[in-house]
Amino acid sequence: MGNFASDNVTGISPQIMAALATANEGTAMPYGDDAITQGLRDRVAAVFERDCAVFPVATGSAANALALATLVPRYGAVYCHREAHINVDECGAPEFFTGGAKLVALDGPRAKIDAAAVEAAIDGVGDVHRVQPAAVSITQASELGAVYKPEEVSALGELARRHRLALHMDGARFANALVTLGCAPADITWRAGVDVLTLGATKNGALAAEAVIFFDPAKAGAFEFLRKRGGHLFSKMRFVSAQLEAYLTDDHWLENGRHANALAKRLAEGLADLPGIELLNPVEANELFLALPDAVVEGLEARGFRFYSWGKVGEKQVRLVTAFNTRQEDVEAFIDAAVALTGAAVRASA
């Protein structure tokens, strides 16, 4: 049945499952001192065209919080969108890992922030009464499914350099953004000024795997101690690394992203023009945000489709997310149901 609640309702892709099986042969030294983890570094270097410090962890919240804790002092300020995952969906993990740094919530359309908004918020540099500007964090694709273009990231990167801020990219859906952009991974990260990327694989086919990538290894600082201290250093690390290695091999991540994005587009096309349905944002990755009549929401749920309502209580919005293995037939069934339900609604109101 069609479960569009999130891309994390899916399982593991066959390629990544196979990689786990392969990694399971024989013994390997623990905590990353294994051949697969070492190979992953080469893989990331090839994909991003640069030698990087690469640290596998297993959840996005851990990846984000550890990346920020490495770059931000406890008395630091992190500028991010009000709707950023780090601000509203991690139960304060960044505050916990940084030792109490402050997330400064900014506004901007479609959960994206721009350089002007950050610049306007910077304040109190050197003033001992104020938390000190330390980092900018953006999400690619954003929490409302929007994609940052290279020039947008570059503008933030330039601002960050000018104010000596670190630039962090939460890449939970980085692959979905990347296939939309069609650029090189480097173009949207370090060439645009990103210091650290948390590259998500979990939502796009892995069991549980995220890579924290510092494009300048010298900036990785105390990451390894913070990771261990946070309980995020895996003894059987090779199984986390193997997921990431398979993910980045033979364009597996991109193919997965392309599939998810294509079905999101198909959903949008099938739904946008139905009576009473409003597509709230253009679809740039694998998420749709829709305003739906109550009767349609209830009808879809009654037929077994799953999705989250979105926004504050009382707003009639839903989010649909497609994934690497969402089935075309489920998408078509969802559209058909919506057609039937909206038609019925129109007839009922006629």
Added chain:
Amino acid sequence: MGNFASDNVTGISPQIMAALATANEGTAMPYGDDAITQGLRDRVAAVFERDCAVFPVATGSAANALALATLVPRYGAVYCHREAHINVDECGAPEFFTGGAKLVALDGPRAKIDAAAVEAAIDGVGDVHRVQPAAVSITQASELGAVYKPEEVSALGELARRHRLALHMDGARFANALVTLGCAPADITWRAGVDVLTLGATKNGALAAEAVIFFDPAKAGAFEFLRKRGGHLFSKMRFVSAQLEAYLTDDHWLENGRHANALAKRLAEGLADLPGIELLNPVEANELFLALPDAVVEGLEARGFRFYSWGKVGEKQVRLVTAFNTRQEDVEAFIDAAVALTGAAVRASA
């Protein structure tokens, strides 16, 4: 080849790998709102003869630190052995998660502490200048391979109750201890006064899975918020739960533990009487601690065997660990090599 460095150099057992594959069918709601995670609670209740609050996480450090952070105030004291994993092998994870509680290091033979040692250390109750006694933490089996007997745990449990301390058991090798004891899991945990067990599966056949079990669900308190905030709430939780479910099914955990323990005993028998070799502790679980002549150590390493030296730099001790899938032939090869090397050493010194 024989890798006796740790039980975490091994991979995933076939049963647990199969459970991952099964869990991979279809979609499931994230963050533990899935059938496998719910089933795990029933499984734990059956195994431990009691309804418990059960929280899957993926590393032992996370499990220990979160368990302690739930029960210990930031100004609390945790009594543990000086050699306890939480004290020396987690880079301060308990201090981090508790917000700066103090581990009070106690001594005791074979990395076990007893009630008298804890009682002697308790001090300053109600005195605002002192950290406040809050918990006792023991490791089953201990870091030196010793097993706490039910009456030993009960004595600590009685003490803990009397002083209103929580009793935490780090069960990274709980199965190995359990098969040695031959008692019911309940007998060595809640019936003996244990409040929270961190039940390890990773070292005994899982990919990465530990269950934090509060025997009184009312004591789980803020665990769920702390877990999320620590980045330890998995979106595809069912894959962590599936490992634990398979682990506890059909005595898989016990069979794995029995295999490891038996081979440890075989190693001990084969090595203890060799000239120049001293078995430093009786073997009660799956770890051996030996004093070996330098030449023997070097000879074994030259033949490709892997193991850690132990103790402070300059002490000639090694630790051998067997695992659920250690091969009998590797054990015999290790013994044969030791026989040859010690014989040669004897001849050389003759």
Added chain:
Amino acid sequence: MGNFASDNVTGISPQIMAALATANEGTAMPYGDDAITQGLRDRVAAVFERDCAVFPVATGSAANALALATLVPRYGAVYCHREAHINVDECGAPEFFTGGAKLVALDGPRAKIDAAAVEAAIDGVGDVHRVQPAAVSITQASELGAVYKPEEVSALGELARRHRLALHMDGARFANALVTLGCAPADITWRAGVDVLTLGATKNGALAAEAVIFFDPAKAGAFEFLRKRGGHLFSKMRFVSAQLEAYLTDDHWLENGRHANALAKRLAEGLADLPGIELLNPVEANELFLALPDAVVEGLEARGFRFYSWGKVGEKQVRLVTAFNTRQEDVEAFIDAAVALTGAAVRASA
């Protein structure tokens, strides 16, 4: 000369200095186990018409942060105004003391928040991904010199009770607000739903003294341990308590507040109608916010008057603060200078 930069540029009132001298006779047991500290509790009980838990500390940031840390879990949310001292002037002290709770910045005129703004911000109760609503914090008088009326506080108190939030009042300028309101201290605090007041004396005549007052002593919880752990338990506590005792005796605090408020009003009257000068807010306590022409600002500074510019860089606003011992003659001199300077400016532009 006229220093209107802040009420913290002043010194110690004669009454409080005398109290320090009196407290200096003989010896006294440390850490609050002295007669003066015990007497302070009775004094507070009499002033607030209720037995309270009273804890002297020496800075406002400590008082606020410790009060919040006592009532808010590390995964909690604190609702406050965007301009609140705790949000912008304490370098993250609340985050530090709470272990990383989140301040949720709200808007509202003159740095005051209302119940509707808080209600709109409450979200995610029980959702493990979200920080949990825990407290509301208001400043009396506000950072822009506005005073909360009893009915405004009551509305927040009612909301707080309904959502099980603690209500904290930052009373750095509580006396200034109180003399404006003319009500009983109880009416604007616990009778209106305030759980904890940080009662400032430093800005109003003390050397360094603030009282954290929990109106329900049962809610003081771990305050004493957190205070010691924060380095805020004074060994010679009697000298902090003596300041507070003198402050609350014979209406000393109210007389000091009245003096400061009266001179602030006089400044407002003398300045408001001058050409080019705009009084930005009504004067309700001892702070004025003015828009002044550049030439006037420069002229005043050239004549030795001191005050802070206010707002973001580039805005031509200044803040004037009067204190318990501001001299009438300095106020008149300031007004005279402003008259002369604005007259000159008018003539120059004529």
Added chain:
Amino acid sequence: MGNFASDNVTGISPQIMAALATANEGTAMPYGDDAITQGLRDRVAAVFERDCAVFPVATGSAANALALATLVPRYGAVYCHREAHINVDECGAPEFFTGGAKLVALDGPRAKIDAAAVEAAIDGVGDVHRVQPAAVSITQASELGAVYKPEEVSALGELARRHRLALHMDGARFANALVTLGCAPADITWRAGVDVLTLGATKNGALAAEAVIFFDPAKAGAFEFLRKRGGHLFSKMRFVSAQLEAYLTDDHWLENGRHANALAKRLAEGLADLPGIELLNPVEANELFLALPDAVVEGLEARGFRFYSWGKVGEKQVRLVTAFNTRQEDVEAFIDAAVALTGAAVRASA
């Protein structure tokens, strides 16, 4: 009456009280931007023969915790004596301010540690599983009244340099130690390798004042932000600085220390040979530790003398502390009473 409980039962010396009165003239800019605080830097430079970064705070726990938090990463280890004030008397303040660093408790006679004990404890450098060696902390005079000689500090300083550890000196009773040593302040601090001194004045005549002194200003790092964030930046800073300035002027600190030490010696001479009384340590500063018969303890208390019992419950030990203003007549009265009580005890047992 004779109160020998601690040197913090005393009040403020006349010189320091006079300095508060002088500082109270006129207005001054807040937070240390005043002439007295600036003058204090020159005073410290003169006394310690070196330009230093000097930060006034008001409690010893704050001074110690902030000094350590500046120099020690959250995953760091601090080596100190088991009886160190930072380890047992600050309710975990160092853990709180450092973000959870670990105090490693070492043994050594009379609460002093030596280089060999520290060296033996250093372990796990670069090992991500271990907290990382970061600092050594010693107390001058020690918690058992012993004084570190320059060569003892130098040995620790040399060790610290070799292992890249910071060397912190808790100087709560620095003046008492200094007058015993008769050396220059520099000889026992930076010339011996001390990086940061927390120089206490509170116990020796101040109201509440401690100076944190970094001998290399470049090492002061984030101290100012951590101080503000900890609530330890005083708005009316000049009153804290004025205490320290008076303290260090005209040898006031040394004269106070000499007085206290001399009376401690007199107590020791008068008590040491009485029957049943044992002087447990030589008297090197202003503290005596004695074993006394129960009847004598009770008799002294009945006559109104005050002192603390010491050590663990059940040990019959007391501590006597003299202060800058302890009266000779109270010392003689104490000795007379002890003579009478021990004579009675002897007669009773005869």
